[in-house]
Amino acid sequence: MKFNSVFDIIGPVMIGPSSSHTAGAARIGLAARNLFGKQPAWAKIYLYESFAKTYKGHGTDFALAGGLLGFATDDERMSKALEIAKDNGLDIEFIEDSSAVSHPNTARLVIGDEKDQLELVGISIGGGKVEITELNGFVLRLSGNHPAILIMHNDRFGAIASVTKILAKHEINIGHMEVNRKDVGKEALMVIEVDQNVDEAVLSELEKADHIIQIAKISR
Secondary structure: OOOOOHHHHHOOOOOOOOHHHHHHHHHHHHHHHHHHOOOOOEEEEEEEHHHHHHOOOOOHHHHHHHHHHOOOOOOOOHHHHHHHHHHOOOEEEEEEEOOOOOOOOEEEEEEEOOOOEEEEEEEEEEOOEEEEEEEOOEEEEEOOOOOEEEEEEEOOOOHHHHHHHHHHHOOOOEEEEEEEEOOOOOEEEEEEEEOOOOOHHHHHHHHOOOOEEEEEEEOO
16 A cells, blocks of 8 residues: 555544544545535435444544534544534434445445435545545545545536546646446546645536536545
8 A cells, every 4th residue: 555644654633533433434424515515404324344333432423423514533523523413403313234345434325405415435444544436326436535526417428528628728637537427328427536626616617518417526
């Protein structure tokens, strides 16, 4: 495994007790909130294997809640996140799921409000690092360690080119990019990790590009 800095080895600045079960869980929750674009009104959180067995003792429950509230991993409110969520009108249900998964620290978050809903699968891979492996039924690989743009679009000729042309115009470098679709000619998901946070003006321009349906971002 390649480490970029000493902090990748010792883990993130965080409220404990565990980088995998607490900091990683918080980042999964925060990714879900960022992609949803607002605080949800409710959340159903399915926990698997190690997460399911130890989530109360290792703080995975309050960490996921803290992420959904927008807390960073070192936020002093993290340990009280379940109470704060209740006070803020965020109803959270934790479900221990025995289904087989590819990683023991896996969580599936289904969040929503009266208008919108989002489903996300995240895994905590150690040292506070996470990967988002599924979004609304699309398989993807999103590290959460870099700013990213997620673009839902029609699977049509020119959609990808119209997006990359706008990013190039604004001198935004692409670090990783992948495109997934459920079927030919249907909706597709473009996942683009970039080197810097993307301004709202650029997002507005992207929304007007050819065949674009919806855009979400993750900032760092």
